[in-house]
Amino acid sequence: MTDAAAPTVASGIDTPEHSLWSDVWYQFRHHRGAMAGVVIFALIVLLVIAGPWIWNTDPTYIDVKARNAWPSFAHPMGTDNIGRDIFAQVIQGGRVSLLVGFTAMLISLLVGTLVGVLAGYYRRLDGILMRVTDLFLALPLLPLLLVVIMLFRDTLRAAFGPETGIFLLIVFIIGITSWMNTARIVRGDVLGIKEREFVVAAKSVGTPSRRIILRHILPNVLSPIMVSATLGIANAIITESALSFLGLGFPSDFPTWGRLLFDGANFMTLTPARVIWPGLAISMTVLSINFIGDGLRDALDPRIRGR
Amino acid sequence: MFDDPAREPLLRVEGLKMHFPIYRGVFRRRAGEVRAVDDLSFEITAGETLGLVGESGCGKSTTGRAILRLYEPTAGSIRLEGREIATLEGGALRAIRPEMQMIFQDPQASLNPRMTVGSIIAEPLDEHGRLSRSARRARVMALMDAVGLNRSFVNRYPHEFSGGQRQRIGIARALALNPKFIVCDEPIAALDVSIQAQVVNLLEDLQDRLGLTYLFISHDLSMVRHIADRVAVMYLGRLAEIGPTQALFARPLHPYTEALISAVPSPDPDAEAGRKRIILKGDVPSPAKPPAGCVFHTRCPKVFDRCRKEVPQLLDKGDGRRVACHLHDDSVVHVREDVAEPGAAI
Numbered sequence: 001m002t003d004a005a006a007p008t009v010a011s012g013i014d015t016p017e018h019s020l021w022s023d024v025w026y027q028f029r030h031h032r033g034a035m036a037g038v039v040i041f042a043l044i045v046l047l048v049i050a051g052p053w054i055w056n057t058d059p060t061y062i063d064v065k066a067r068n069a070w071p072s073f074a075h076p077m078g079t080d081n082i083g084r085d086i087f088a089q090v091i092q093g094g095r096v097s098l099l100v101g102f103t104a105m106l107i108s109l110l111v112g113t114l115v116g117v118l119a120g121y122y123r124r125l126d127g128i129l130m131r132v133t134d135l136f137l138a139l140p141l142l143p144l145l146l147v148v149i150m151l152f153r154d155t156l157r158a159a160f161g162p163e164t165g166i167f168l169l170i171v172f173i174i175g176i177t178s179w180m181n182t183a184r185i186v187r188g189d190v191l192g193i194k195e196r197e198f199v200v201a202a203k204s205v206g207t208p209s210r211r212i213i214l215r216h217i218l219p220n221v222l223s224p225i226m227v228s229a230t231l232g233i234a235n236a237i238i239t240e241s242a243l244s245f246l247g248l249g250f251p252s253d254f255p256t257w258g259r260l261l262f263d264g265a266n267f268m269t270l271t272p273a274r275v276i277w278p279g280l281a282i283s284m285t286v287l288s289i290n291f292i293g294d295g296l297r298d299a300l301d302p303r304i305r306g307r
Numbered sequence: 308m309f310d311d312p313a314r315e316p317l318l319r320v321e322g323l324k325m326h327f328p329i330y331r332g333v334f335r336r337r338a339g340e341v342r343a344v345d346d347l348s349f350e351i352t353a354g355e356t357l358g359l360v361g362e363s364g365c366g367k368s369t370t371g372r373a374i375l376r377l378y379e380p381t382a383g384s385i386r387l388e389g390r391e392i393a394t395l396e397g398g399a400l401r402a403i404r405p406e407m408q409m410i411f412q413d414p415q416a417s418l419n420p421r422m423t424v425g426s427i428i429a430e431p432l433d434e435h436g437r438l439s440r441s442a443r444r445a446r447v448m449a450l451m452d453a454v455g456l457n458r459s460f461v462n463r464y465p466h467e468f469s470g471g472q473r474q475r476i477g478i479a480r481a482l483a484l485n486p487k488f489i490v491c492d493e494p495i496a497a498l499d500v501s502i503q504a505q506v507v508n509l510l511e512d513l514q515d516r517l518g519l520t521y522l523f524i525s526h527d528l529s530m531v532r533h534i535a536d537r538v539a540v541m542y543l544g545r546l547a548e549i550g551p552t553q554a555l556f557a558r559p560l561h562p563y564t565e566a567l568i569s570a571v572p573s574p575d576p577d578a579e580a581g582r583k584r585i586i587l588k589g590d591v592p593s594p595a596k597p598p599a600g601c602v603f604h605t606r607c608p609k610v611f612d613r614c615r616k617e618v619p620q621l622l623d624k625g626d627g628r629r630v631a632c633h634l635h636d637d638s639v640v641h642v643r644e645d646v647a648e649p650g651a652a653i
Contacts, residue, residue: 023423023462197417201480204375205431206404215430219421302421302464 034295051091059088093255104236107175116186230293316350323383358535405484414473471502550628
């Protein structure tokens, strides 16, 4: 899906053959909301990645004289109660939050789609996979997290270093505890679609199961997957902050958007910028991803496409 | 297997059974089976059209799908050009698939809404054989020409077409691999009457040009009368009667065929005024619990004692006609009349 693959407007009888993905890309580019979402999301990502070069204040540097400062040229978003620069912290926190949100969403999406498609398509696997899904749904999340973190935190820290270790742990935990809804929705849709006649037609042609799934089933269940993906990112960012708030996530001097929000909540009346900026960052990310997902869903449905 | 290819029909079905198990209760125990198709035998010679008729739920579509091995037949033999295909598995089955294709009833449901017409028609080509991009494209264009679709529609999506055009897409897909045998599963049932004729003419035209053999499943008797060379009548998973179209419509042998044909309206007002309908009483019995003896005896207007006890076998009545009915069992005619008298008196 590169620019070069986008169809050129050619007329005449011998129009070049379009594929699903080139049409999707073409339509996606013409979806205003989606393009706005892409621009905003790209800006956030760019700022978070290139931020430390633009704004080279150390987010952990404590400037006690400037604590609880309101926004100024020295501190564009003000400072917190021990004088750390909020702007630098938002940039630093964004790296972690976005990474956690994205990776956790990918894990949960991958597991959820895989389980859903397998359970829906192969009758033999349905019973066992759906019981496993029910099992995961029935697990009490917080006690599980406590146990897992207590058990594995130190070994992971020793193996990958404190930050990478805890990152892997958090991403894994969030991913592994949030795939069940996707799996159930996908299974339901697959059950319906695999009985449709175009799947029977593909079987009568001799298309093997894996290609039936990839070519006929997955494109038709992408809408619910897209929706759970966009919701999943927001969920992952917020779960991560909840974990950090409970002292189970990243260390307290390691800023993430969720952590900044929770820390700032106590000082809301004194320095409102402390909650406004991280909150805005989370909302803008979630909103832009929602728009992108919306555009993708529309682009993937030929009946909506072109309106 | 290939002892006499000249006399071997293109398709020979013998004793085909398709039973679907019913599971009940907490332990999913096998509680019985739906006998969708029960002991069906017929053959289709190359280049002919066999019409398969019967009311809904009698196993017409199941027969078509079992022949194409979309289901695993419970028992029986299906021979395509003398080759047994009922037991083929995996790669061997996949290799034979290009020989036989299917046209579906609902053109809306049989086309993937997310694929362009070009990629729908090209799917069979992608699955079998390696064509270069340009050869594949040329083949798709040729197929679209063959079924009367404008070439510029290649990048459109199924929802942009009318029912008749969608059915043409389905036909083009079925033709992509140059099949010898096509199962038409009620291809016109979902279309407007004005479009039905177009699609049927297209099917006939393609048959003439490409030498296709059709199994034409339908409940539209007038259409079957028009398109089919021979007609097979099914009732509750069994074959009631099979024979050449003209003879069968002119003089139906089986009481069920008679009742079916009496329901066809005639375009001639005089004939229509004189038409006597035979109205069958009661409902079709459940294929999960078919009646003993002849499956039709619960509704047959000419039922007698033997029908309730003995399953009628297909009897050869000459001229390619066969019927499964005790009425036509000449060898025991006197027995029938003896038994039938007291029944009639009551």
